[in-house]
Amino acid sequence: xxxxxxxxxNTVPRIFSSxxxxxxxxxxxxxxxxxxxxxxxxxxxxxxxxxxxKEETHQPVREIKAPTGxxxxxxxxxxxxxxxxxxxQFLSPDGKILPRHVTGVCFTMQWKLKNILYQxxxxxxxxxxxxxxxxxxxxxxxxxxxxxxxNNVYYEDFSLENPL
Amino acid sequence: xxxxxxxxxxxxxxxxWIFDANQQCPFRSAYRITTYLQGxxxxxxxxxxxxxxxxxxxxxxxIAMRGDFWRTYKHFHHTRYAGGFSRASAYRVxxxxxxxxxxxxCHNRLSGLDNRRTLMKRLHLFPDKDIPENxxxxxxxxxxxxxxxxxxLEDYTQEDIDSFPQLFKMPEDYDIxxxxxxxxxxxxxxTSKAWRLK
Amino acid sequence: xxQNAMRVWKRVLQRRLAWHFRGRKRNCYRLSLGPVKKSLxxxxxxxxxxxxxxxxxxxxxxxAGCAQHGIQYSSFMRVLSESNIMLNKNMLAQLxxxxxxxxxxxxxxxxxxxxxxxxxxxxxxxxxxxxxxxTRDMIKKSV
Numbered sequence: 001x002x003x004x005x006x007x008x009x010n011t012v013p014r015i016f017s018s019x020x021x022x023x024x025x026x027x028x029x030x031x032x033x034x035x036x037x038x039x040x041x042x043x044x045x046x047x048x049x050x051x052x053x054k055e056e057t058h059q060p061v062r063e064i065k066a067p068t069g070x071x072x073x074x075x076x077x078x079x080x081x082x083x084x085x086x087x088x089q090f091l092s093p094d095g096k097i098l099p100r101h102v103t104g105v106c107f108t109m110q111w112k113l114k115n116i117l118y119q120x121x122x123x124x125x126x127x128x129x130x131x132x133x134x135x136x137x138x139x140x141x142x143x144x145x146x147x148x149x150x151n152n153v154y155y156e157d158f159s160l161e162n163p164l
Numbered sequence: 165x166x167x168x169x170x171x172x173x174x175x176x177x178x179x180x181w182i183f184d185a186n187q188q189c190p191f192r193s194a195y196r197i198t199t200y201l202q203g204x205x206x207x208x209x210x211x212x213x214x215x216x217x218x219x220x221x222x223x224x225x226x227i228a229m230r231g232d233f234w235r236t237y238k239h240f241h242h243t244r245y246a247g248g249f250s251r252a253s254a255y256r257v258x259x260x261x262x263x264x265x266x267x268x269x270c271h272n273r274l275s276g277l278d279n280r281r282t283l284m285k286r287l288h289l290f291p292d293k294d295i296p297e298n299x300x301x302x303x304x305x306x307x308x309x310x311x312x313x314x315x316x317l318e319d320y321t322q323e324d325i326d327s328f329p330q331l332f333k334m335p336e337d338y339d340i341x342x343x344x345x346x347x348x349x350x351x352x353x354x355t356s357k358a359w360r361l362k
Numbered sequence: 363x364x365q366n367a368m369r370v371w372k373r374v375l376q377r378r379l380a381w382h383f384r385g386r387k388r389n390c391y392r393l394s395l396g397p398v399k400k401s402l403x404x405x406x407x408x409x410x411x412x413x414x415x416x417x418x419x420x421x422x423x424x425x426a427g428c429a430q431h432g433i434q435y436s437s438f439m440r441v442l443s444e445s446n447i448m449l450n451k452n453m454l455a456q457l458x459x460x461x462x463x464x465x466x467x468x469x470x471x472x473x474x475x476x477x478x479x480x481x482x483x484x485x486x487x488x489x490x491x492x493x494x495x496x497t498r499d500m501i502k503k504s505v
Contacts, residue, residue, distance in 0.1 A: 035337055035338065035339050035340075036339065036340055036341055037339055037341060037342075050337070050339070053340070060329065060330070061329075061330045061331075061332065061333045062329045062330060062331055064332075071332040072331070081314075082312065082314040082315070084315070084316070084317045084320070085317075085320065085324070085325060085328045086328075086331065088317060088325075089330065089331055089332070092340065092344075093340065094343075094344055096343065098343065099343065102334065102335060102338060102343075103332050104332055124316065125314055125315075125316050125317060126316075126317055127317060147235075147255060148234035148235045148253075148255035151228075151229065151255055151258060152187055152227065152228035152229075153228055153229065153230075153231070153234070154187065154189065154228040154229070154230055154311065154314075155230065155231060156230060156231075204422060204425075205426050205429060205430075206426055207423045207424075207426045207427045207430075207455075207458040207459045207462075207465075208423075208459055209419075209422050209423055209426055210419065211415075211419075
């Protein structure tokens with residue numbers, strides 16, 4: 001079977017400034033944008049391509065001042081569940097948290113980010129990325145109108161910039 | 165000491181305040197409201213002097229409670245007869261009467277006062293935005309809100325999202341589809357059979 | 363004058379202590395014995411409570427005056443004590459009621475001074491260590 005694959009193999013692991021070593025050895029071709037793999041099948045050949053995607057914003061990337069190389073370490077005491085514009089950058093289009101080797105977030109801030117994202121989801125500030133539930137679970141429990149879920153919710157935050 | 169005490173009679177006049185309870189904690193806002201009901205915001209305050217003000221509260225339907233409190237916070241009642249004990253969680257109380265939780269919170273805050281019943285008569289609660297005009301025309305001041313009203317991501321415009329600076333840059337070659345959620349359409353094996361749907 | 367003079371004076375004293383009662387215990391000696399004893403006991407218990415009530419009344423009145431000008435009670439009192447303005451709580455409470463302009467000028471001074479202290483920030487808290495004390499940082503520096 002003829003397969004014209006555009007795949008290169010990098011033996012050198014990528015090293016970040018945080019001392020993290022990614023264990024990904026196979027990479028697609030080295031272009032400078034985010035990619036999406038597309039597979040097209042013809043009668044005698046399958047073509048696998050990494051299609052370039054357009055960048056969402058053309059804003060310049062903010063300078064990271066923390067020595068760990070973590071973009072969130074500066075906002076350690078000020079990040080709350082209300083900062084939706086910040087939090088949405090760390091989400092995949094499905095609504096999952098992006099892994100650390102992609103975003104460069106340190107371990108403690110990733111742990112905090114997980115809790116903060118849970119808060120802003122349940123307060124209804126982020127859009128509801130509802131997954132397809134397994135068969136055995138009742139979907140009515142996850143609806144917004146279910147008993148106590150329809151009321152407003154807030155969470156405690158001990159940020160220094162809290163204007164209370 | 166000034167002798168023109170007649171000028172200070174205006175201090176003793178009873179003023180009307182308004183408070184927006186949208187996305188506010190009922191217990192924290194009760195703390196602020198009861199200071200105005202008792203007259204603790206005036207320097208002429210005395211416990212037995214009747215110097216309190218009227219407070220009008222609207223949007224009590226849209227109050228916010230912390231974390232899991234809608235489910236766990238209970239209202240208790242006992243009729244003093246045998247078996248007369250009853251309780252209801254906060255969301256169930258809120259369904260029946262959307263002003264009830266804030267009223268109880270203010271009532272509990274004023275506990276131990278002799279004039280609690282008269283103070284509670286000066287508190288006017290409305291579930292929605294519409295307030296009768298005979299009450300609204302008296303209002304001459306606004307009480308500051310207790311908490312910040314959060315903004316949803318849907319309420320931001322596309323320009324606001326685009327103009328916000330990026331915190332990090334994605335790696336040069338990163339496949340988005342590799343980090344996709346699995347489709348869990350098959351029944352979950354971890355839940356016991358008693359809880360599974362038929 | 364009857365034979366036992368003390369018996370009369372005792373009854374006079376009892377009547378004097380019971381003048382503010384209501385009902386028969388005001389005039390009848392035997393009925394007033396218990397309530398008078400009880401009222402004397404109440405008067406001793408209320409003495410520290412009354413002082414405490416007045417203390418809290420002053421604080422409430424000063425705090426209300428401070429809130430009108432946008433400063434907290436605690437920071438207001440701290441600034442006044444640091445800058446040697448020797449006014450007690452009684453006088454400050456009277457100023458806040460009867461002389462609001464004087465109190466306003468005090469508040470604005472306190473706000474100014476408080477913002478200065480905030481700008482200095484942690485520098486005021488972390489003062490240099492007093493002599494005769496060795497910390498771990500000093501050992502590291504010398505080596």
